[in-house]
């Protein structure tokens with residue numbers, strides 16, 4: 001088999017089969033990225049790369065191509081550019097892919113994107129000319145063949161492309177078969193939705209192992225009880241286990257007066273929950289790494305990297 | 311059938327603002343089933359027009375306004391004296407019905423405006439009167455052979471070719487607060503039931519728009 005081409009640090013680590021950590025950055029409705037850049041800088045020493053989101057939940061934020069470029073440059077972190085097919089047609093996306101390369105981006109996470117109907121501009125036209133699989137196909141054609149629709153690109157882009165999966169999905173078989181399609185479309189890595197149910201996650205990852213694609217498990221370390229509760233309530237399809245919620249609640253109550261100590265205990269509790277979870281999946285050879293989606297919680301990364309390296 | 315619903319009368323009144331003498335035309339086919347041009351709806355519209363101070367000089371059912379041949383026949387019943395008086399036409403039909411009438415107007419040298427009284431939603435299944443489900447968007451490249459007979463264009467909120475997306479939760483779609491079925495889970499379940507998951511695993515290319523949408527006519531003779 002031909003040597004796999006490598007265009008980024010992420011691509012290199014995946015090709016080597018290293019167990020990796022990626023992070024997530026969520027630019028907001030602003031033209032000033034200084035907060036996100038600060039967060040990226042704190043995260044940078046620990047992660048191979050960080051995702052930059054593309055108007056999640058259909059709530060309009062600064063464009064993810066621009067944000068990815070600026071963050072990558074300013075924070076000296078490698079970015080995984082989240083690109084949804086929600087807002088731009090195939091022609092536009094092909095142009096953006098060339099633009100993304102020219103701006104120094106080398107990793108794309110191909111996403112369908114949340115429907116505009118869910119967000120703050122519901123009257124906007126839902127485009128979905130491509131879907132997450134056909135976007136992978138487009139990237140692969142542009143990168144591997146150097147063409148768009150068969151027409152030659154003078155200087156073609158270089159990208160690794162990944163896609164998402166949901167281990168909590170019911171029916172699971174439909175989700176697993178879909179991953180097969182994405183891999184066939186040329187997806188090179190998977191980042192999953194946040195998972196808390198170990199048995200279900202094992203079942204899902206075992207099911208998709210046959211596709212032979214590195215899977216980065218989505219985790220969401222919870223910075224506070226409010227965060228845990230909010231996540232449990234507002235993220236569809238993700239249930240934070242009851243005992244976790246109870247524990248986080250007790251941390252909140254027990255360390256009311258000593259915030260520094262409270263932080264420390266929260267961090268430790270996250271470590272204690274995620275370490276066995278991740279280790280078990282890693283030992284079963286079901287994971288290529290971990291994708292930490294906890295935004296605004298960069299101080300957890302030193303602890304997470306212990307888990308990853310451990 | 312083509313499913314329609316009634317426009318708010320205020321919108322119609324606004325369209326008819328500068329016209330007094332009106333001819334009301336109503337579809338005798340789909341819009342009747344949709345209860346938008348049945349006897350009750352027509353009477354209701356006549357009442358509305360009267361209350362708005364309009365003079366309805368004539369009204370008549372056109373059996374299928376979207377069929378030019380039928381329109382030529384139905385037109386014969388429209389009295390000349392009404393045509394002499396009319397300022398504008400109002401039609402209770404789908405969008406194709408009105409535009410069928412425009413062709414007729416050209417043929418008959420009628421240069422008066424015609425306005426629409428209904429909103430058109432699409433090609434639908436009638437579950438019962440009052441419950442219609444849009445099933446086909448007339449995409450011109452029917453995919454039902456690959457999807458167990460369930461249309462991904464109309465049953466998936468994003469019209470995806472390779473679903474389901476991450477927005478499905480226990481078979482329900484993220485759009486509309488998880489109240490409607492996810493079309494792609496319906497497709498999966500149907501294909502599974504008929505033993506054709508081999509179709510579900512097939513990667514489908516993006517929809518080909520090259521040939522679609524604008525100024526489309528089907529002409530084979």
Ligand code: SF4
Nearest residue numbers: 446447449452453461
């Ligand atoms: S795929 Fe759907 S929209 Fe297209 S022709 Fe078939 S039923 Fe109609």
Ligand code: SF4
Nearest residue numbers: 466475478483492493
């Ligand atoms: S949840 Fe299902 S129906 Fe809704 S947009 Fe996603 S794939 Fe389509």
